[in-house]
Amino acid sequence: MGEGASVxxxxxxxxxxxxxRTHAKVVVVLAAAGAAIGLAxxxxxxxxxxxxxPPSAPPPPPVRLSNPLDNVGTAGNTLxxxxxxxxxxxxxxxxxxxxxxxxYWIEVEGGQSRFLxxxxxNHLPALVGPVRSARQTDIxxxxxxxxxxxxxxxxxxxxxxxxxxxxxxNVTPFTDPGAFTNHAxxxxxxxxxxxxxxxxxxxxxxxxxxxxAAPGGGSALGSMTWHLPAAAIGVRFDGSTYDVAVDGRPxxxxxxxxVVQHLSIVPGAFTDFNAGHPDNEVFTQTTGSGxxxxxxxxKEWTVNWSRPDPAxxxxxxxxxxxxxxFATGPVLVVMVP
Numbered sequence: 623m624g625e626g627a628s629v630x631x632x633x634x635x636x637x638x639x640x641x642x643r644t645h646a647k648v649v650v651v652l653a654a655a656g657a658a659i660g661l662a663x664x665x666x667x668x669x670x671x672x673x674x675x676p677p678s679a680p681p682p683p684p685v686r687l688s689n690p691l692d693n694v695g696t697a698g699n700t701l702x703x704x705x706x707x708x709x710x711x712x713x714x715x716x717x718x719x720x721x722x723x724x725x726y727w728i729e730v731e732g733g734q735s736r737f738l739x740x741x742x743x744n745h746l747p748a749l750v751g752p753v754r755s756a757r758q759t760d761i762x763x764x765x766x767x768x769x770x771x772x773x774x775x776x777x778x779x780x781x782x783x784x785x786x787x788x789x790x791x792n793v794t795p796f797t798d799p800g801a802f803t804n805h806a807x808x809x810x811x812x813x814x815x816x817x818x819x820x821x822x823x824x825x826x827x828x829x830x831x832x833x834x835a836a837p838g839g840g841s842a843l844g845s846m847t848w849h850l851p852a853a854a855i856g857v858r859f860d861g862s863t864y865d866v867a868v869d870g871r872p873x874x875x876x877x878x879x880x881v882v883q884h885l886s887i888v889p890g891a892f893t894d895f896n897a898g899h900p901d902n903e904v905f906t907q908t909t910g911s912g913x914x915x916x917x918x919x920x921k922e923w924t925v926n927w928s929r930p931d932p933a934x935x936x937x938x939x940x941x942x943x944x945x946x947x948f949a950t951g952p953v954l955v956v957m958v959p
Contacts, residue, residue: 689723689742689744689745689826690826690827690828690829690831691723691724691740691742691826691828691829691831691953692723692724692831692833692878692950692951692952692953693833693948693950693951694723694745694950694951694952695744695745696744697723697742697743697744697745697825697826698742698743698744698818698825698826699742699743699770699771699818699822699823699824699825699826700740700741700742700743700767700768700770700771700823700824700825700826700827701740701741701742701743701746701770701771701772701773701814701817701818701823702738702739702740702741702760702764702767702770702771702772702773703718703738703739703741703750703751703753703772703773703774703812703814704736704737704738704753704754704755704756704757704760704772704773704774704775705718705719705736705737705738705739705750705751705752705753705754706736706751706752706753706754706808706809707727707734707735707736707737707853707868708734708735708736708853710869710871712752712809713868713869713871713873715751715752715809716751716752716873717747717748717749717750717751717811718739718741718747718749718750718751718814719737719739719866719873719874720747720874720875720876720952721741721745721746721747722739722740722741722952723740723741723742723745723826723952723953724739724740724829724952724953724954724955725737725738725739725740725877725952725953725954725955726738726739726740726763726955726957727855727954727955727956727957728757728759728763728906728957729850729851729853729887729904729906729957729958730757730903730904731890731894731901731902731903731904732851732852732901733850733851733852733853734850734852734853735850735853735855735868736754736757738760738763738764740767740770741814742826743818743823746814746815746818747814748813748815749811749812749813750773750811750812750814751803751809751810751811751812752808752809752810752811753773753774753775753802753810753811753812754774754775754808755774755775755776755777755778756772756774756776756777756781756785757777757781757890757903758781758784758890758891758892758903758905759890759904759905759906759908760772760774761784761785761788761790762908762909762932763906763908764788764790765788765789765932765933766827766829766830766929766932766933766934766935766936767824767826767827767829768789768824768827769789769790769791769823769824770790770791770823770824771790771791771793771817771818771821771823772785772790772791772792772793773793773794773801773812773814773817774792774793774794775794775795775802775806775808775810776794776795778892778894778903780891780892781892791821791823793812793817793821795810798817798820798821800816801813801816801817801820827935828935829935829936830929830934830935830936830937830938831935831938831948831953832938832945832946832947832948833947833948833949833950834945834947834948835947836918836919836921836947836949837923837940837944837946837947839923840919840921840922840923841921841922841923842920842921842922843859843917843920843921843922844858844859844920845857845858845859846882846917846922847867848882848956848958849958850958853868853869854868854869854870855867855868855869855956856870857877857880857917857954859917859919859920860875861920863875863876863877863878863951864876864877864878864880864917864954865877866954876951876952877951877952877953877954878918878948878949878950878951878952878953879916879917879918879948879949879951879952879953879954880916880917880918880953880954880956881914881915881916881917881938881948881953881954881955881956882914882915882916882917882956882958883908883912883914883927883936883955883956883957883958884912884913884914884915884958884959885906885907885908885910885912885957885958885959886906886907886910886959887904887905887906887907887957887958887959888904888905888907889902889903889904889905890902890903890904890905891903891905906957908929908936908957909929909930909931909932910928910929910930911926911927911928911929911930912926912927913925913926913927914926914927914938916938916946916948918948918949919949923940923946924941925938925939925940925941925946926938926939926940926941
């Protein structure tokens, strides 16, 4: 049917009036014209070849948060290890303290000291130790980190139920005997890679530290030593970070911030008989509030610390209430009265 052709409609009904017939003829003409145009359009589409689909946008890269423990790179899951620190022989064979994100120096029975070192999975040494037994202080101290792994060689019998109920993954010679060297006999060390592979733990969580440029003020301080009844720890600023000495002997280097947290150290709930005589364990109260000194960049600031909630981190603020920022790098926390 050509464009614009007229069509006569045949019907057995009475012939319509001229006006009606004309209206029907116009409708059919328009319909025929539309069909012709539609056919041409379809024929034109059939002759075209569609191009390749545009490439889809790549997915956004995963968000990589800075390490909340010491602000170095990004952090993986978290592991804490109780490390022996009694005597020159032990201190000579210590491993892994320089690589820890955070190291706590804590009083134990007899006025001695032990370390509690916190690591993230992205910055692990090959070996950590010598590993020793857990203490009552460790449970509330570590609560602010969430359900992390805690590696230790044992615990006094009365403390074991508390450790089992704590929000911790206990890693001991009983839960993973292969993780401890020397058949878990003192001195024993652990491979932190093995432990975090078997017990994935939780991603690193901030213990309340904030990092940034040094505030104004502060007093120049090149070196300082702190004492417990039968132990001492000291630091010396080397121009960029701090060298650490324990009981007068060099221990490790590279600490960026030293926090001297003044808190209450009280008699603990348990008595230790392992040395052949009763030693009352002590308990360091890490919740509450008090005064602290923060050393960074060769200066010292007097600040306030606060941790009213055991599940939350510890804040450190200047006298005007503003945050005391730490320097990026490993943190040493010295806990003294």
